Amino acid sequence: MPRSKNAVPSHRRRKKILAMAKGYYGGKSKLIRTAKEAVDKSLSYSYRDRKKRKGDFRRLWIARINAATRQNGLSYSRFMDNLKKSNIDLDRKVLAHIAFTDPVTFQKIVQKTQV
Numbered sequence: 001m002p003r004s005k006n007a008v009p010s011h012r013r014r015k016k017i018l019a020m021a022k023g024y025y026g027g028k029s030k031l032i033r034t035a036k037e038a039v040d041k042s043l044s045y046s047y048r049d050r051k052k053r054k055g056d057f058r059r060l061w062i063a064r065i066n067a068a069t070r071q072n073g074l075s076y077s078r079f080m081d082n083l084k085k086s087n088i089d090l091d092r093k094v095l096a097h098i099a100f101t102d103p104v105t106f107q108k109i110v111q112k113t114q115v
Contacts, residue, residue: 061096068099072110082113 014032020042021028021035028038066076074082083090088109090098099106 058092061092064096064099065092068103068106069110071103072107074110074114079110079113086113086115088113 017032017036017039018029020039023029024035024038027034029035062076065079069076069079090109095106095109098109
């Protein structure tokens, strides 16, 4: 029985890693070992940052809402408290979009909450 070598699967595995490392600087895109390390690191970063992105967007929305409410003479925390008390169920994403694109409508929302 002939000896079985693992040449084709090994080559495919290495090609896959080099394809994922395409565009990396220097040896990270050409050398198997350094490319594997760089790809593993980048995959772990992308996994971590998919979770982190949610918090980043929330921070952005809060900053936009805060800026818009301060233009209307109110603080962010007071505005959010007034929203809850007046039973207006808009999330931060929608509020930030309204504040960013249509300040007049946002001003009306702020006035509704102050009643």
